[in-house]
Amino acid sequence: MTYCLAASLKAGLVFAADTRTNAGLDHVNSFRKMHSLVWEGDRVLVLLSAGNLATTQAVVTHLQREAESGGPLSEVRHLSDAADHVGQVSLQVQRKYRAAEDMSAVSLEATFILGGQIGDEPTGAFLIYPQGNFITCSEEQPFLQIGETKYGKPILDRIIEPGLSLEDAARCALVSIDSTMRSNLSVGPPVDLAIYPAGALQRPRMLRYKHNSPYFASVRKHWGEGLRRLFDDLPRFDWEG
Amino acid sequence: MTYCLAASLKAGLVFAADTRTNAGLDHVNSFRKMHSLVWEGDRVLVLLSAGNLATTQAVVTHLQREAESGGPLSEVRHLSDAADHVGQVSLQVQRKYRAAEDMSAVSLEATFILGGQIGDEPTGAFLIYPQGNFITCSEEQPFLQIGETKYGKPILDRIIEPGLSLEDAARCALVSIDSTMRSNLSVGPPVDLAIYPAGALQRPRMLRYKHNSPYFASVRKHWGEGLRRLFDDLPRFDWEG
Numbered sequence: 001m002t003y004c005l006a007a008s009l010k011a012g013l014v015f016a017a018d019t020r021t022n023a024g025l026d027h028v029n030s031f032r033k034m035h036s037l038v039w040e041g042d043r044v045l046v047l048l049s050a051g052n053l054a055t056t057q058a059v060v061t062h063l064q065r066e067a068e069s070g071g072p073l074s075e076v077r078h079l080s081d082a083a084d085h086v087g088q089v090s091l092q093v094q095r096k097y098r099a100a101e102d103m104s105a106v107s108l109e110a111t112f113i114l115g116g117q118i119g120d121e122p123t124g125a126f127l128i129y130p131q132g133n134f135i136t137c138s139e140e141q142p143f144l145q146i147g148e149t150k151y152g153k154p155i156l157d158r159i160i161e162p163g164l165s166l167e168d169a170a171r172c173a174l175v176s177i178d179s180t181m182r183s184n185l186s187v188g189p190p191v192d193l194a195i196y197p198a199g200a201l202q203r204p205r206m207l208r209y210k211h212n213s214p215y216f217a218s219v220r221k222h223w224g225e226g227l228r229r230l231f232d233d234l235p236r237f238d239w240e241g
Numbered sequence: 242m243t244y245c246l247a248a249s250l251k252a253g254l255v256f257a258a259d260t261r262t263n264a265g266l267d268h269v270n271s272f273r274k275m276h277s278l279v280w281e282g283d284r285v286l287v288l289l290s291a292g293n294l295a296t297t298q299a300v301v302t303h304l305q306r307e308a309e310s311g312g313p314l315s316e317v318r319h320l321s322d323a324a325d326h327v328g329q330v331s332l333q334v335q336r337k338y339r340a341a342e343d344m345s346a347v348s349l350e351a352t353f354i355l356g357g358q359i360g361d362e363p364t365g366a367f368l369i370y371p372q373g374n375f376i377t378c379s380e381e382q383p384f385l386q387i388g389e390t391k392y393g394k395p396i397l398d399r400i401i402e403p404g405l406s407l408e409d410a411a412r413c414a415l416v417s418i419d420s421t422m423r424s425n426l427s428v429g430p431p432v433d434l435a436i437y438p439a440g441a442l443q444r445p446r447m448l449r450y451k452h453n454s455p456y457f458a459s460v461r462k463h464w465g466e467g468l469r470r471l472f473d474d475l476p477r478f479d480w481e482g
Contacts, residue, residue, distance in 0.1 A: 150391030154420040158465065159472055171475050179395040218476045224399065226474070230467040231400055234412050235459045 001186035002147035003177060004033055004048035006113045006125040007160050007169040008137040012198040013115045013123050014166055015046050016173035018147075018181065020188035021053050034192040035060050037067050038203045039074055043118040045082060046194050046204060050147035051110030051130065058093045059086070059110065079124045080136070083114050087132030094130065111146045116196070123198045151183045152176030166195050171219060174209070178220050191216065242427035243388035244418060245274055245289035247354045247366040248401050248410040249378040253439040254356045254364050255407055256287050257414035259388075259422065261429030262294050275433040276301050278308050279444045280315055284359040286323060287435050287445060291388035292351030292371065299334045300327070300351065320365045321377070324355045328373030335371065352387045357437070364439045392424045393417035407436050412460060415450070419461050432457065 004017040017033040031053065037045040047063070049056035063086065067073055072085045094101075094108050101108045114134075115125030127144040128134040137144055143160045145153065152175075159172045170193055180187045189211045196204035209216035245258040258274040272294065278286040288304070290297035304327065308314055313326045335342075335349050342349045355375075356366030368385045369375040378385055384401045386394065393416075400413045411434055421428045430452045437445035450457035 148391075150389075150424070151395055153424045154392055154395075155468070155472075157424050158468060167478055167481055168472075170478070172472065175472070175475075183391070183394045183398050215476065215478065222475055223471065226471040227396075227399060227468075230464065230471060231396075231409075231413065231416070233467070234416075234463055235456065237408055237411070237456065240408055 001184070002033055002050040003149065003152060003180045003187040004050055004113060004147055005143055005145045005156070005173055005176065006048065006115045007143045007173065008115065008123065008125045009142060009164050009166065009169055010162050011166050013046070013125060013196040014169040014173055015048060015115060015194040016177055017048050017192045018177055018187045019190050019192065020186060022186055030190070032192065034194060036194065036204060037063070037073060040202050042201060043116065044196060044201060044204065045073060045114060045116040046196065047086065048113040048146065049110060052108045055090065055093050055108050055110040059090050062089050062093070077118065079116060079118055079121060080126065083126035083128055083134045086112055086114050087128045087134055090128065090130065091132040113144050113146055117198065117201065123196070148180055148184050148187050151180040155179065166197060170195055174216060174219050175223055178223065242425070243274055243291040244390065244393060244421045244428040245291055245354060245388055246384055246386045246397070246414055246417065247289065247356045248384045248414065249356065249364065249366045250383060250405050250407065250410055251403050252407045254287070254366060254437040255410040255414055256289060256356060256435040257418055258289050258433045259418055259428045260431050260433065261427060263427055271431070273433065275435060277435065277445060277447070278304070278314060281443050283442065284357065285437060285442055285445065286314060286355060286357040287437065288327065289354040289387065290351060293349045296331065296334050296349050296351040300331050303330050303334070318359065320357060320359055320362060321367065324367035324369055324375045327353055327355050328369045328375055331369065331371065332373040354385050354387055358439065358442060364437070389421055389425050389428050392421040396420065407438060411436055415457060415460050416464055419464065
């Protein structure tokens with residue numbers, strides 16, 4: 001499995017992704033699930049992927065090759081058109097192998113998050129389903145998740161709101177991914193983080209944290225110890241006196 | 242959906258369950274998912290249920306009627322035999338409607354947690370699958386969950402260990418259920434809590450909390466505000482100065 005998320009804020013966008021992939025428990029690897037396509041001064045796109053690794057790699061490779069020689073992502077006027085293109089490429093890849101898929105128990109489905117900014121348009125983020133259709137964020141739901149989304153959702157529900165700073169959203173993403181990694185073996189480090197300030201139209205700040213990277217380790221330690229203290233300070237039942 | 246959990250500690254057992262049931266979003270109700278069977282001085286059993294409501298209600302009713310006139314649960318020597326009996330009754334109920342199930346998209350499956358104590362045996366808890374087979378807790382995994390288990394698992398993973406006091410485990414269960422209710426509409430109050438001290442062999446302490454019950458509200462408020470403070474105190478990225 002996988003866990004990726006994107007937060008869409010007034011200040012810009014934050015993306016985070018784990019890197020563990022597995023096809024059964026005896027075939028565990030680490031692959032990048034976060035990719036960026038940047039045309040400086042014109043447009044910035046960040047793509048997060050979950051699902052069948054062959055499908056997601058084929059889609060990413062296709063989009064990267066296209067981008068080298070122009071291609072739709074470098075030309076579309078709106079971010080939603082870019083999301084639509086990613087959805088269509090994903091469908092194309094899935095269709096190619098559908099006959100074989102029908103004969104096996106393996107699902108070739110893939111889900112993506114595409115976020116970024118095109119020219120003067122506001123920043124935005126889309127969740128692209130295996131069917132190729134997509135949804136975007138809202139004020140009430142300023143984040144999107146794909147993969148193993150449930151373990152890390154409570155902290156996002158509590159903290160992420162559109163007025164949050166990029167750094168706070170990035171810290172929240174790290175806590176959300178850490179909680180998921182603790183509870184589910186299929187999500188693992190290193191963790192990729194991308195921070196894009198609205199209007200920059202240049203490569204986002206990209207960070208990669210291993211389990212013992214000083215900043216990530218420090219956030220995890222503070223959070224874990226703080227939670228324990230917070231728990232110990234909770235009000236007592238009346239019979240505890 | 243549903244969210245129920247049981248913690249198996251040296252000090253005894255803690256059970257918690259929400260009460261929301263839904264068959265589609267337009268048919269939401271509140272039903273008790275926690276039931277206890279007590280033969281004072283001899284044995285105490287607590288049953289938590291998740292899955293198809295008709296199946297779980299039929300199983301609970303069957304077990305309660307049986308218990309009124311003796312029946313296997315009042316006679317078995319080991320808790321694992323009680324778990325086996327619950328599994329067999331569950332299978333019986335599911336089989337009765339299987340022909341109809343095959344013609345519809347509805348699953349009649351149900352999952353149970355059975356915990357308690359029989360005579361001089363140690364306390365214990367079992368998770369009973371829809372297939373009727375079951376697993377128990379271990380030192381490394383001193384809690385069991387059924388239903389919407391993922392949202393509330395991270396806090397259990399951090400806090401629950403065999404040496405914990407019953408009250409701490411009960412508070413942790415309330416926090417775990419609160420986090421789940423915030424993130425998933427299919428889990429809702431009131432929340433049932435049962436606390437059974439090892440060796441008591443009498444009715445567990447049973448508590449029911451509505452959303453605004455003073456103790457539950459106070460735990461939720463402390464936890465929510467504390468998390469926010471804890472989050473705000475996390476170490477800064479190096480460029481934040």
